[in-house]
Amino acid sequence: MKIPFCLPVIDKEVIDEMMDTLTNTGWLTTGPKARALEGEIRKFTNAEAVLCVNSWTSGAMLMLRWFGVGYGDEVIIPAYTYSATALCVMNMGAIPVMVDVKEDFTIDPANIIKAITPKTKAIIPVDMGGYPCDYDKINEIVNLDTVKSLFRVDSENQRKLGRILVLSDAAHSLGATYKGLPSGKLSDVSVFSLHSVKNITTGEGGAIVLNLPVPFDNEKELVFLKALSLNGQNKSAFEKNQPGAWRYDIIDQGLKVNMPDLCASVGLAQMRRYSSKFLPERKSIFAHYIKEFSKYEWAILPPAKNEKVESSYHLFLLRIKGFDEEKRDAMIQYIGEKGVGVNVHYIPMSMLSVFKSRGYNIANYPMTYQLYENEITLPVYNNLTKEQLDYILKTVIESYKYVITNFK
């Protein structure tokens, strides 16, 4: 049996929606389909304002630009995440300050406090695997008088907020909840990824969700951000295309990161069925893994649900008790040879060349290393059959036995 690690939903409804864009609307770039997808995400997350863009990375960069984050500034991020969380900061000229995580894979608020300096402009917490961070603590920290008094204002939006921005890396967490609130409502700004491997996809894409406090008007900021995502142009090509509406202005130095309708149509057809079908399906795959792996004392299960938090069931981050990198890698090799695609989320950034060359060192992030060294991510996606799930379980259990008997 061959089971890929990941497969996007491409069914009749997705194809029909995309064909409609291609054949009926005659409009491929940002227009009605992107706006409709934003509407679906707004409804689902109960958000004030949503803007679709062409990736999580570009959405995060857009929001850092919006907040005036640039050269010399610092942004606090967890040491355990995908590299985009750091690269969006570096590409705006600022410095990612990595801090270690907790055993649930999310940023440790105690380490955030220690890392704050007068240069800190933002924190990017990451909802790893779809499991929300400790947002009560994080939001409390940025609002502490001692922390606010350190904050140096360098832009109009920094003056309006008057404190460090909390910009959630919600790349994984569309559909998660924290104390009953949906991901997207947990911090000032959240960015979802709609990349091909995520719960909902547009091929490549992202969605910015605004939840800015007073005195911000989220609707007004959305209008501005829409322009900022179009090179700063205050009308989209679609809007300019209306009779007599040709004149436009470039109102600020923007980026070019808008989402084409061609892509939006794929996500739109998925998003309409997310809460009724695709999210519950992921949840039941998680439940099956949890039920079966609970029988083995060597299996450390990922956090998924408790009285306060519920995951979006994006990544099943299995860990193997007592294993080091060598044994974990041997398990992955065995599983791969049996035809099952698994992965590791993530190689810590401080073990990758670009970050090592800038002085980041894994020795400073012991929990991150501890989580990484024995982690194996199992397939979770819609259309995985019961038979495939059973095969994955059987193979992982076999691979553990194989490694235990062959490696000392």
Ligand SMILES: *Cc1c(COP(=O)(O)O)cnc(C)c1O
């Ligand atoms: C996928 C991912 C991103 C980047 O998303 P893109 O849409 O590919 O830019 C950022 N952060 C995390 C945690 C991710 O998993």
